[in-house]
Amino acid sequence: MTNENLEINPERSEYTIPLAPEGFKSGFVAIIGRPNVGKSTLMNQLIGQKIAITSPVAQTTRNRLQGILTTAEAQIIFVDTPGIHKPHHELGKVIVKNALSAIDAVDLVLFLVDSSVEAGGGDRFIVDVLENTDTPVILGLNKSDQQPENFLAIDATYAEISEANNWDSIKFSALTGTGLEQLQNLLIANLEPGPYYYPPDLVTDQPERFIMGELIREQILLLTRQEIPHSVAIAVEKVEEEEHITRIYATINVERKSQKGILIGKGGSMLKEIGTAARQQIQKLIAGKVYLELFVKVQPKWRQSRLTLAELGYKIEE
The missing domain is CATH 3.40.50.300 (P-loop containing nucleotide triphosphate hydrolases)
Incomplete structure (x- = not known):
């Protein structure tokens, strides 16, 4: 299986694609x-x-x-x-x-x-x-x-x-x-003979930021269940890589003020719980210490707008 500490970033220059052996x-x-x-x-x-x-x-x-x-x-x-x-x-x-x-x-x-x-x-x-x-x-x-x-x-x-x-x-x-x-x-x-399409050590073609956003969204789904079902989208605004820590700033977009209140929770308790759980998952992803700061923003009817969907990364694949 793959190395759990592998950094997922297909833009890294040291990744190389070897020639496939016969019968591959x-x-x-x-x-x-x-x-x-x-x-x-x-x-x-x-x-x-x-x-x-x-x-x-x-x-x-x-x-x-x-x-x-x-x-x-x-x-x-x-x-x-x-x-x-x-x-x-x-x-x-x-x-x-x-x-x-x-x-x-x-x-x-x-x-x-x-x-x-x-x-x-x-x-x-x-x-x-x-x-x-x-x-x-x-x-x-x-x-x-x-x-x-x-x-x-x-x-x-x-x-x-x-x-x-x-x-x-x-x-x-x-x-x-x-x-x-x-x-x-x-x-x-059931596959035909073919080449390496990606370097052997790569486990996804998605950039690290996308995976970070998904790990945050996962914790929202797990911790809020039916209260915030699918009217949430994550935008990772900034990632600052320092020597001993990676600082991540992300915005949680929801459709209604009531959902914002649920996500923040009493005294910020729910947002803190989401942030703690997501931070632990992201630390496993990048194999390093993470500082995670979350913001909540109301974007009315974002799921109905093609423009907003595209801005949040939900584009129709051609």
Whole structure:
């Protein structure tokens, strides 16, 4: 697996891309599925380092985040897409369009489902989408550790889907790691010979600032749950790297004054709790001491504005 202390910054000049040995395989794999089926957890597990945020709240992932797994035999670039769902606002439309556009732009699709429950309408909507693509598909049955005793009936609903479309299927648990080695081998087997697309030590193509912002947003989702569901966006305004400490200044954008009050909390208690938890995660990311200062700003209806969405980093992928 990758070095936990690796600095994630693809602009570093010392990163070099070697020539791939004979028989080396590589390719881009989109992880597609409904919200909250474990896409980010799976990518983090396979890569061996936390780059995508996870939360009990559905629709955690917003941007197409690329994680890079390099072994002696292959390099897999995972595209962690947002959960495909019926959009209710402009942000939702951007999220779904970006997820769907990933399907035709990759070499392989891993269609992830929650195998603790039977296939539902949301899964079948994605099946209909995938039936219209030429990209090869593997059906991944996640959450095997959460299956009930009568799991055979559940598995049968997914077997029907995979057999009807002639897709390979595999069962595993992203949370416990059970079956992930077999999944990795299956993915590599379905890739074509190819070069290194990225330096072997790189684990994501996203800049460090983006990951920092995501780690802050994760703690907001975890600590506020339904009170501040998805009407929050993080802007990392400034990062000052000193010899013994990295100082980070970030703004939390919300849509209503009431949400600002919840985030700040009584006497600033909630903001302090969010900051402390996020700082600890960022320190793991950069392997160094962090000073984190958070501000809260009200941006009315930011999820409905294409201009504001673009300013906050939510652009439609072409």
